[in-house]
Amino acid sequence: MARKEIDVTIADEGRDQGKTFHIREMPATRAEKWAMRALLAAARSGVELPDDFAGMGMQGIAIVGIRAITKIDFEDAEPLLDEMMECVTIKPDPRNPAIQRPLIEGDVEEIATLIQLRQEVINLHVGFFTKGDQSKSISTQSPASTSSNTAMSPEPSVRFSQRAKPRSAS
Structure with a gap:
């Protein structure tokens, strides 16, 4: 598909x-890496991840990421934002x-x-x-x-x- x-x-x-x-x-492998980098940046910035985080799926992960956006250091966020625009x-x-x-x-x-x-x-x-x-x-x-x-x-x-x-x- x-x-x-x-x-x-x-x-x-x-x-x-x-x-x-x-x-x-994005291809699935690239999207997964992007999501993982976003989550790691959120975790480094002190964002608390829910206990059921691993089972939340991409939509749940993205919701957590959006809630975390104000806490992520710009140095971590900038390459993620730039990569989004490559789409x-x-x-x-x-x-x-x-x-x-x-x-x-x-x-x-x-x-x-x-x-x-x-x-x-x-x-x-x-x-x-x-x-x-x-x-x-x-x-x-x-x-x-x-x-x-x-x-x-x-x-x-x-x-x-x-x-x-x-x-x-x-």
């Missing part, structure tokens, strides 16, 4: 409005969506866009959000992307809108 992929088009006003980003799931490419020409390339400085001009893209990376990997969640980006999931989702926050994001629709295989 192919890795999950989504397109995210920024819908709200701002310098990134109308830009389309493509997110592709993201941009489709720079709306008239030719088949063209995509790695991100370069200046492709993302709003902090809120970076936060949204990171949220979408996590969602793609561990299925956090329900399809009814009111994230405010337009996400197009490939047919292989059928994960179960759990809402992270009772409050919807106010900056992006999310709409899932089938995407043709490439």
